[in-house]
Amino acid sequence: MKTSLLASDARTKKRNAAEARFKAYGLSAIVVAMLALAILLTSVLTNGLSSFQQTFISLPIELAEERVDKQGNRDPAEMARTTTIGYAPLLRAAIVAEVERQGLTTELSDKDLGDMISKEAAATVRNRVLANPDLVGETITFDLLAAGRIDGYFKGRVTLETAALDGNTSPEALMVAQALADAGVIETKFNWNFFTAPDASVQRPEAAGLGVAILGSLYMMLVVLFLALPIGVASSIYLEEFAPKNRITDIIEVNISNLAAVPSIVYGILGLAIFINFMEFNQSSPLVGGLVLTLMTLPTIIISTRAALKSVPPSIRDAALGVGASKMQSVFHHVLPLAAPGILTGTIIGLAQALGETAPLLLIGMVAFVREYPAAYTPEAGLFGEASTALPVQVYNWTQRSDPAFVERASGAIITLLVFLLIMNAVAIYLRRRFERRW
Amino acid sequence: MEDLTHVDRAMSTAQDIKISAKGVQVHYGDNHAIKDVNVEIDDKTVTAFIGPSGCGKSTFLRCINRMNDTIDVARVTGDIRIDGEDIYDPKVDPVQLRAKVGMVFQKPNPFPKSIYDNVAYGPKIHGLARNKADLDEIVEKSLRKAALWNEAKDRLASPGTGLSGGQQQRLCIARAIATAPEVLLMDEPCSALDPIATAQVEELIDELRQSFSVVIVTHSMQQAARVSQKTAFFHLGNLVEYDDTDKIFTNPQDPRTESYISGRIG
Numbered sequence: 001m002k003t004s005l006l007a008s009d010a011r012t013k014k015r016n017a018a019e020a021r022f023k024a025y026g027l028s029a030i031v032v033a034m035l036a037l038a039i040l041l042t043s044v045l046t047n048g049l050s051s052f053q054q055t056f057i058s059l060p061i062e063l064a065e066e067r068v069d070k071q072g073n074r075d076p077a078e079m080a081r082t083t084t085i086g087y088a089p090l091l092r093a094a095i096v097a098e099v100e101r102q103g104l105t106t107e108l109s110d111k112d113l114g115d116m117i118s119k120e121a122a123a124t125v126r127n128r129v130l131a132n133p134d135l136v137g138e139t140i141t142f143d144l145l146a147a148g149r150i151d152g153y154f155k156g157r158v159t160l161e162t163a164a165l166d167g168n169t170s171p172e173a174l175m176v177a178q179a180l181a182d183a184g185v186i187e188t189k190f191n192w193n194f195f196t197a198p199d200a201s202v203q204r205p206e207a208a209g210l211g212v213a214i215l216g217s218l219y220m221m222l223v224v225l226f227l228a229l230p231i232g233v234a235s236s237i238y239l240e241e242f243a244p245k246n247r248i249t250d251i252i253e254v255n256i257s258n259l260a261a262v263p264s265i266v267y268g269i270l271g272l273a274i275f276i277n278f279m280e281f282n283q284s285s286p287l288v289g290g291l292v293l294t295l296m297t298l299p300t301i302i303i304s305t306r307a308a309l310k311s312v313p314p315s316i317r318d319a320a321l322g323v324g325a326s327k328m329q330s331v332f333h334h335v336l337p338l339a340a341p342g343i344l345t346g347t348i349i350g351l352a353q354a355l356g357e358t359a360p361l362l363l364i365g366m367v368a369f370v371r372e373y374p375a376a377y378t379p380e381a382g383l384f385g386e387a388s389t390a391l392p393v394q395v396y397n398w399t400q401r402s403d404p405a406f407v408e409r410a411s412g413a414i415i416t417l418l419v420f421l422l423i424m425n426a427v428a429i430y431l432r433r434r435f436e437r438r439w
Numbered sequence: 440m441e442d443l444t445h446v447d448r449a450m451s452t453a454q455d456i457k458i459s460a461k462g463v464q465v466h467y468g469d470n471h472a473i474k475d476v477n478v479e480i481d482d483k484t485v486t487a488f489i490g491p492s493g494c495g496k497s498t499f500l501r502c503i504n505r506m507n508d509t510i511d512v513a514r515v516t517g518d519i520r521i522d523g524e525d526i527y528d529p530k531v532d533p534v535q536l537r538a539k540v541g542m543v544f545q546k547p548n549p550f551p552k553s554i555y556d557n558v559a560y561g562p563k564i565h566g567l568a569r570n571k572a573d574l575d576e577i578v579e580k581s582l583r584k585a586a587l588w589n590e591a592k593d594r595l596a597s598p599g600t601g602l603s604g605g606q607q608q609r610l611c612i613a614r615a616i617a618t619a620p621e622v623l624l625m626d627e628p629c630s631a632l633d634p635i636a637t638a639q640v641e642e643l644i645d646e647l648r649q650s651f652s653v654v655i656v657t658h659s660m661q662q663a664a665r666v667s668q669k670t671a672f673f674h675l676g677n678l679v680e681y682d683d684t685d686k687i688f689t690n691p692q693d694p695r696t697e698s699y700i701s702g703r704i705g
Contacts, residue, residue: 245511315548319611321509323561323618324538333560334550 048411054191055146074133084122118145120207205405216388223290232301260299268360283365284387293354304346308339348428358392457482457652463517487667494673504540541615547607549599561618585613605636625655
């Protein structure tokens with residue numbers, strides 16, 4: 001029977017239908033994935049973006065000598081005896097005076113007005129005074145943190161209705177705050193504190209920041225980079241280029257692949273047993289965290305480095321050996337430079353994975369509440385030995401606290417972490433493009 | 440050692456013997472790739488290895504500069520001597536041997552570096568140049584010998600991988616002769632080239648005969664006839680026939696050789 005090219009036969013129709021179906025499956029899978037991503041990002045961004053803004057109250061404070069410098073000798077050591085509790089009345093007086101100056105009438109007591117300022121603010125003022133005793137006796141205008149509920153009101157988290165049910169604030173306080181904001185006393189500004197301040201206690205979410213967590217993560221990444229990269233690359237080069245192919249190297253290879261799939265919490269247990277209990281490093285220290293993450297990252301780096309080395313065409317090795325280069329010269333002069341983009345990409349992806357890792361850090365005690373910046377080196381604690389926390393652990397910590405202000409902080413921390421990861425991946429892509437060479 | 444080579448030379452009749460192989464066997468794991476090959480290759484001569492695919496001609500070529508050492512499963516037995524010295528002696532460092540026995544591969548494989556660096560790499564790692572001027576001279580001489588100087592002299596800093604296929608292969612030849620080898624092994628150097636580039640490389644091989652002993656593996660019998668003075672025919676791992684090229688192509692002694700060159704087996 002003669003068939004026409006203009007009419008498609010049954011077989012072709014079936015084949016085309018199958019192809020169209022397959023395309024539709026693929027497309028719907030991508031749509032679902034994009035939708036999930038969009039929902040995740042929207043939820044994190046709507047909750048977290050406000051953490052990059054913070055409400056400040058601008059108040060002139062009279063630093064009365066009889067309060068802050070009882071001896072009157074401007075000696076910081078003597079002045080340090082006045083605790084933040086001693087400064088609180090100054091702040092309270094300042095806000096009461098400000099409310100009066102604005103001509104506002106309110107039923108709020110002086111204490112209630114004072115509670116509109118964050119408990120952290122007294123410490124801010126005290127630190128300024130101790131750093132510069134000449135300020136005593138003068139009236140200085142400070143930008144002070146507003147209390148968490150007031151901050152929440154300007155971000156839409158707290159409303160007059162919720163405030164009526166809230167023991168920590170009241171609708172009147174919010175109305176006073178609104179009036180002060182109209183007068184320009186209360187302002188919402190970019191929150192540098194969020195990136196520089198250490199964590200704060202449960203009562204003062206407005207003061208909590210990621211400073212210690214960012215520093216701790218940075219220290220750990222340095223430890224991981226300086227240990228995992230050389231060890232990983234050296235072992236990959238040995239396994240790929242020098243080691244004989246026999247049963248032992250086969251076993252090693254299988255085990256490396258298995259280690260890459262070991263749940264990260266197992267590395268935490270290992271770190272707890274070896275680095276803390278046996279080697280007696282400080283717990284919660286970035287050193288131990290970095291060592292644990294190094295162990296976790298090594299298989300990733302080894303696998304990607306070996307893949308990069310394998311992808312270098314053998315003709316390049318032949319060429320080098322053919323002109324009389326030794327094995328090591330052929331690897332270091334020719335193979336390694338060609339594999340470098342792949343190695344760098346693998347390392348950065350390994351680092352990004354380590355940066356986002358939480359579980360093993362919980363086991364080595366990095367969940368601790370840390371208010372002090374860890375020094376990179378101290379004689380007692382050694383290198384990276386002081387207690388610290390890390391970005392993902394800070395997220396974990398904050399999500400456990402009940403105050404809704406911490407939900408905002410946690411989401412803000414997630415955004416920060418995601419931005420760091422994006423930057424690292426962008427660097428990986430850039431390096432790959434930059435050093436990629438054709439042969 | 441010097442004296443020994445002189446004795447060898449005195450013994451050889453028409454030409455100096457550069458490479459002599461006796462009872463060479465190569466195993467790749469269970470595969471017996473080369474079966475008892477005996478051959479004597481003359482100095483300042485082009486010797487062609489011909490034969491069907493998988494007959495072991497490339498394998499035997501790679502024995503001469505010990506490139507088979509890089510393959511784990513390869514095992515070479517027998518005796519291969521260059522100028523009377525056993526190259527499989529435990530005292531021989533393959534790295535030193537490969538500086539003396541240059542190799543050009545089937546596919547042009549320049550390093551992804553500049554043309555200059557490609558040629559200068561060998562002399563650099565072997566310390567053949569005392570200073571930059573020396574090195575420049577070696578690079579120029581090698582590129583001239585490889586008939587690439589006129590095309591490349593203005594773009595020495597541009598990448599070697601940016602050249603055309605034929606130019607790349609001549610660059611690889613320049614790279615191989617830059618280390619001042621005594622023997623040049625070529626493993627199907629023209630199989631990836633077009634006819635014009637092939638003609639250029641063949642012309643070059645003929646000139647290189649002045650300075651080196653050249654061993655070339657080729658699939659093309661016409662090429663063997665054009666460039667070589669001696670031809671060896673390999674079949675299934677055996678060296679079937681080895682004689683002057685003219686004789687092989689006009690009056691082969693072995694029926695297998697005759698079948699191959701007349702196109703009946705291959």
